[in-house]
Amino acid sequence: MTATVTPAKAGKPGKAAKAAKQSPRGSAPEGPARGDLEIPSRPVPVQKIAGGVVLLAMLVFGAYSLSRMGFDFGYLTSAAKSVRAFFGTTNNTLSFPSVPNLIYLAGLTIGVVVLGTIIAALISIPVAYIAAANTTPSPWLHWLGRAIGVLTRAVPDVVIAFSVSLMFALGSTLPGVIAIGIHSIGMISKLFADAIEQIDEGPRLAIRAAGGSKAQEFWAGVFPQVVPSWVATTLHRFDINIRGSAILGYAGVGGLGYAMSLAFNQFNYGRGLGIALVIFVMCIVLEIISSTVRRNLLGIQPTGKGIGERIVRAATRNRPVPQASPSRPTGAQSSAASIEAAMRRPWTRERVRDTAWVVAALVFVGLSYWWSQVNPGQIMWKYVLPGITSFWPPSFGQAGATAYLNSVVVTLELAFAAALVAIVFSLVIGSFAARNVAPNGVVRNIFRVILTLLRGIPELIVALFLIVIVGLGPVPGFIALTIGGVGLLGKLIADSFEEVPNGPETALSAAGATRSQRYVSATLPQGLPSLIGNSLYLVDTNIRSAVLLGVVGAGGIGYYLTIASPQLNQHGEVTVLVAFLIVVVLVIEGIAAWLRSVFK
Incomplete structure (x- = not known):
């Protein structure tokens, strides 16, 4: 089959010719440069719009929760003075x-x-x-x-x-x-x-x-x-x-x-x-x-x-990583000789x-x-x-349903506030810990060591230390979750940035872009889906950790679980609290799974 070209009819110029006649002399005709082709605009999927709204709502809730923590940098100054006074006491020396x-x-x-x-x-x-x-x-x-x-x-x-x-x-x-x-x-x-x-x-x-x-x-x-x-x-x-x-x-x-x-x-x-x-x-x-x-x-x-x-x-x-040897036949060695060798290694x-x-x-x-x-x-x-x-029937005990629901809100506020602050610090520290973002290897190694130290300190230890120094309340739990969150999320951000395709970064470098321009235009946009998914994972992890920190005095569900523990014979209240916890975790996991599928 051969393609045929139909010539334009005489006296009826095409659209391109009309556009050329109507345009001023020396100027290019308006519209597409080649024929009548136009690049269609891609509409944003409704799911991504809904996902963006949900993410914005979570950020707003995180900011609101942070304002409810009562935390300011004066707290850190006061805590530092309390630490010096604490260890200055002979009875408080490590033993x-x-x-x-x-x-x-x-x-x-x-x-x-x-x-x-x-x-x-x-x-x-x-x-x-x-x-x-x-x-x-x-x-x-x-x-x-x-x-x-x-x-x-x-x-x-x-x-x-x-x-x-x-x-x-x-x-x-x-x-x-x-x-x-x-x-x-x-x-x-x-x-x-x-x-x-x-x-x-x-x-x-x-x-x-x-x-x-x-x-x-x-x-x-x-x-x-x-x-x-x-x-x-x-x-x-x-x-x-x-x-x-x-x-x-x-x-x-x-x-x-x-x-x-x-x-x-x-x-x-x-x-x-x-x-x-x-x-x-x-x-x-x-x-x-x-x-x-x-x-x-x-x-x-x-x-x-x-x-x-x-x-x-x-x-x-x-040291080389152990590799398959002739005595360890691979899938490609399917002959009778290799099978015999495999049976008699x-x-x-x-x-x-x-x-x-x-x-x-x-x-x-x-x-x-x-x-x-x-x-x-x-x-x-x-x-x-x-x-x-004895765990049935469920009971709200003396505290009542309102107090338990408030404890759920406190746990969520603690988890979201810590996640919000951790995201900000992790984005900075994690970026400089990435090989393709850090200006040199020394800077990358310094920030990698910082992330390693932050991850190595269990949140429980930080919370207990602050509670001992400055007393009970949600702020010690918030600081502990933030430190652990920066260590975890910062590492994930650094790893995800190092794994992005280097083609766009190389192209921008060849065009003379600066390091910051390459980061904003290539590295961050490519790593954004991973950043969203890892941030949601941090929120999910923080909810469980917030419950654990509540056991040692950070408030929330954990506090009421300690009061209603089976050792105190308040088993029906434990059932209610565990049911609340399961519902919260399942809802957050469901939202996180949906958002990951939307922004993957």
Whole structure:
């Protein structure tokens, strides 16, 4: 087929000719330069308009909440003077338990966290199996698995520990194991299910075609592909649980957190802050160990985003990451010879090392069980059924529904105010911590170290320190959440800015743009969707953290949970507070998920 061109009719000039005649001599004709083509304007989708309105409303609420905090920079000046006066007192100097007692308390804490995390990792396997869209047996099981993940993730571990502590003696470790286990199921199962949905379907379908059962499809075709993700997520959750283990002491769980809470309750502030410092150092050491395990067991290079991972990365910079060897056939080696070699793998140095790490991990889990002193005999069985039924019916108690609703608002105000301030500081610090924004490597490293230090300090420690120095109120919780938020969000901003495509930045540099022009015109617009998503994640995290800080005196839901704890036999009020908390978290998670889909 050949294209034909129809010539214009004589005496009837085209539109371009008419435009040329009507235009002044020497000037270009109006309208498009080529033919009659016009670039259509793209209307803004209604969803993005609605999303922008919601974001604006959240910013306004954050500004309103900040005005309600009663915070000003004079507070910091007053706090600095109080700190000098506090440590100038002899009775408030830092002190520590004896070395044997310190080792015992640390082992108790580590054992509780390890057992709780392992239990959550094992339970997460069937939960993720039914939650993943490509492995679930039926649609209703898919939604059940996702609901289990959301609910267990919504309720903080300290709330669970409060709820089950009635059935145990004060100072028992089993409530901590149960609380960490239940709360960790939410995160591990969600990430594990997401990994299952992203697998290569080839092996699973091949097993099905060969007549394999559903169990064989999963264990032989699915699970081997997601083992690295499962182990890495479990280790990451272990790091988080170590940092949050201190708060469990306020629910009566034995360990360093319990010793710290007793010291503060007895007004022995020097001892309490000394134990808090030990918890901080222990978090760093265990993060180093976790990063080392990930590298040697999974062949995953540390990213250098945390204190421990930065140390491991620096120590192993010149060591190659383990790669597949001829004794480890890849998917491309599908010949009969490679299959035979895979069935009879020799004991190479890499295989011996990997086996040693697996054995060491199993020994560590066994030691953790011994350290934690978990004993089923700690369960007071005669109180189990009465304890469960005592949480029903729900009750507003003496405080009343209005007070509880106000506590929800206080928690939201605390979370949004801290998030708003953290976003401002994180955008500045995180930008200078990005390689493609910082003027040189020295500046980038300085701001990276600042973010690392801010992230390494648990919010609970900051809040307790300020409460001891300046007294109770929402401001200590606000400052603690802001510091932690800057460390978390600043790191995410720096990483997202470094990952933007460098094409627009390079083009602007070639055109002579300055560093600030390149940042405003290329880096920030490309990183804006990630900034919105990470900011929403910070708000979601702040709500849970605000509840925990309320337990130690920052106000909000956490304060009423402490008053209505099962130890005080106000179980119906705990039910109401937990229901409020679940509703708030689910609503925020739903809004955040919708906004991420709008601005992705």
